[in-house]
Amino acid sequence: MATHVVTMIPGEGTGPEICEAVRMVIDASGVDIQWEYADIGLDCLEKYGTLLPEQTIQSIAKNKVALKGPTTTPIGTGHKSANVTLRKVFDLYANVRPVRLIPALKRPWDKLDIINFRENTEDSYAAIEHMVSDEVAQCLKVITWPGSYRIADFALKWARDNGRKKVYCVHKANIMKMTDGLFLEAFREAAKKYPDIETGDIIVDNCAMQLVRNPGQFDCLVLPNLYGDILTDLCAGLMGGLGFAPGANVGDNCAIFEAVHGSAPKYAGMKKINPSAVLISGIMMLRWLGEKAAADRIEKAMYQVLDEGKTVTYDVGGTAKTDEYAQAIIDKMRAETK
Amino acid sequence: MPTFTQEAIATKKKKTIELVGVDLYIITDKGVPQFTDGEFGPFKCEFISNRGTKVWPGFVSPDLLMVNWYRCRFIATTPIKDHEVADFLVQVSKKWEWSAAQKLWNYDGEAGYSKAY
Missing domain, CATH: 3.40.718.10 (Isopropylmalate Dehydrogenase)
Known part of the structure; x- marks a missing residue:
């Protein structure tokens, strides 16, 4: 049995490819997580008649922790935002959003x-x-x-x-x-x-x-x-933008970690998007779970890759795909442990 | 030459307005208020929210912070007039302490009030 069971909500647009890259990195950090996948967003409307299916709510209620990719809130359709509903239902009263200098962004x-x-x-x-x-x-x-x-x-x-x-x-x-x-x-x-x-x-x-x-x-x-x-x-x-802006929505007994940025649907499937915001949210999640060593390992490797600037995504001047950037971080972690 | 204020007033569109219910803000330390159907004539409680989060009917997280101030949305099951709202408030006042009542109207058939999360 895994040490932690985490609800993974890949979200929409570029969300699934970002979350897959982040899952690869977190799994490679040595932490023992069983991922329970759950749906959210516009695709659910057709399937379940709601943006936020009951199964997703039940999964979070059971596991008490979720990592979530970006979603799209339809404007002016009368549908309630799935993000706001999640915060309300689980009374996630603290939105924690750290910002710090990323050398690659040259501010x-x-x-x-x-x-x-x-x-x-x-x-x-x-x-x-x-x-x-x-x-x-x-x-x-x-x-x-x-x-x-x-x-x-x-x-x-x-x-x-x-x-x-x-x-x-x-x-x-x-x-x-x-x-x-x-x-x-x-x-x-x-x-x-x-x-x-x-x-x-x-x-x-x-x-x-x-x-x-x-x-x-x-x-x-x-x-x-x-x-x-x-x-x-x-x-x-x-x-320097939302590409590195993580977020956590935390309540007394439950927490959902997610990036601040949107789902960028026009880039969906192109593996072009920088997954760092969700990855840093994942690092926050690991610390919340008590997995400080794994969190530190990923953070250090990520900053090394960014500082080298060789395998980074287009928004920070590189040409790497989402998964190539994730693999570079994994390679750095493995090099450290050799 | 009209002023900006005069121009703004001239753009106002006439709408058909229909009274449909009341949001009543009840103060109680005894938990979520409960009402029975027909207790207040045509006014039927549709939902109750606390700090904007729906606490009745449906799922409520055991972690949810609730304060002693509940928004109770009463929608009329039949067409109503102002005097029926006044009667409703007299009846409600016999059982409940309340801070405010906000009439609910539809404008051109569209609800002029938000839903609860």
Whole structure:
């Protein structure tokens, strides 16, 4: 029996070829994982009548951990996003999105190493919207004490466990005194448990400007859902794009690891896409599973391949296919263990 | 020359509006509210959500964080008028504490309210 059973959701478009490459690398790291494959997305509509089949939900409920490729959310068709549904159903309240400098991307910053903790379930994403007259729409922004406290507590603990020094709360409490005020108050309360971590707060618009001017000043940020959605993409832009932007959606007892980027359907089957974002998400998953040695091994090999620049994908100036890049990482790992 | 504001007002399209139900926000520490069919005349509870996540009917994760504030969507099973909403609120108030009620309308037959996840 394998040490871990993980639900693998390859997703759509380029998702299956990316996930296959990532599976190859993770399996070669020596970690003992049994992969349980599950479906999601538009193909499921025809087969099951839903973007998110019940079998997929049951598999994640059983295994408590999933690695997911990108999916496409149809716009304006009335179908609920499968991604949002997954976060809601499993109450995956912490969206963890680290960004750091990738030498191959040649960015102008001296330092960029930020972990963003985006609250994933509340704010104006609570799906409470009404047309209150024929020319007025409203959306309720819902912020709760327990929802705010737990993301702050989660972020502060993650920071402590991973040797981070500074956690800042991002808000607009000067204007939204009730909602963002509650978010900030809960953060300050949670911070009392972590006197060894430097804590503080910053207003979201100033944070956006400071991130662009001097991203090296930030360590960890805790954000309500909407600001988190925007600023985490801003941070991905600072890093050089979504090709290396991993993500984790974590709850108390379940976690889904996935890249931030979309499914790029026009490249499907061409094995052209850089799988690094899903691979780094996989590395985060291994650490979450307690497989630190395997995670470190893959990470080191990946950065070696990227630094050499010989077998890399087109987005970082190479000509390698998705699986060739994965094989180069595997070869590096094997060379290290000889 | 019209101003931008005058131009904007002139673009407004007339729609057919139909009252179809009420979102009622109930406050309770006793878990997910329960209603029986017919308890509130034509108003039938379609779903209940907590922090935007559906908690009735259907699957609910045991891990789900719930607060003491529930959105209960009541859709009318027959055509309704404003005074029936007022009667509904009087009846509801006998059993439940609530923070707000939001009438639900269809505009040109399209729902003017979001679904719950």
